Every structure is written in structure tokens, then in C-alpha cells.
Amino acid sequence: TKLILLDSLLQESMSGYTEEYLQKKLQEKLSAEHVEVVDQSDGCGGKFAALIVSTQFEGKALLARHRLVNSALEEELKTIHAFSQKTFTPEQWKQKQATE
Numbered sequence: 001t002k003l004i005l006l007d008s009l010l011q012e013s014m015s016g017y018t019e020e021y022l023q024k025k026l027q028e029k030l031s032a033e034h035v036e037v038v039d040q041s042d043g044c045g046g047k048f049a050a051l052i053v054s055t056q057f058e059g060k061a062l063l064a065r066h067r068l069v070n071s072a073l074e075e076e077l078k079t080i081h082a083f084s085q086k087t088f089t090p091e092q093w094k095q096k097q098a099t100e
Helices: 002-015 019-030 062-072 090-099
Strands: 034-039 047-053 082-088
Touching: 019 034, 019 047, 019 062, 047 090, 062 082, 082 090
Parallel strands: 047 082
Antiparallel strands: 034 047
């Protein structure tokens, strides 16, 4: 029974979450106007990179922004092994887009 349970837990963590699921969750929780999520773990759902644009970031330091994102994905981050994030206000995102 222990082996079956362990195997089940491994399969769950390996299947992980999808880019689309995380993108939708971040858009909803942070009222984000733009979200990009990339699975960097070859599809197993263990490593993601996210870019998030939200008015909720206005007037907040980087650490406060990251805490907002981490709170939005509190349950998901328990099984995701690596999560990197870039956070922008809409104005910062417009400026970044203009320089690229």
C-alpha cells in the first residue's frame, strides 16, 4: 500500500499544472491584464516562469509584488519545484514594450 501511495504522489507532482491553468489563475486572482506562463520542465509541471502585468503592483516594491503572486498560487507552489516571476505595472509594461 505504501508503494502505491508513493507512486500516486510522484505521478501527481510530475503531472503538475499546465501553463494555461496557471495563466488563468493569475489573471483571475491578480486582475492581471497580461500574463505569460512558460513550463520550463519539459511538460512535467515542475518548473515555470511567469510574466505578470497588473495594476495591483502599482506602488509596491518587488518583494511585495512577489508575495502577491505567491499568495495567488499558494496551493500550486506546494508542488511546483521552481517558479520565477517578472512583475510589471501596466505603465512599466508599456515602457518595456516600447524599448524592445
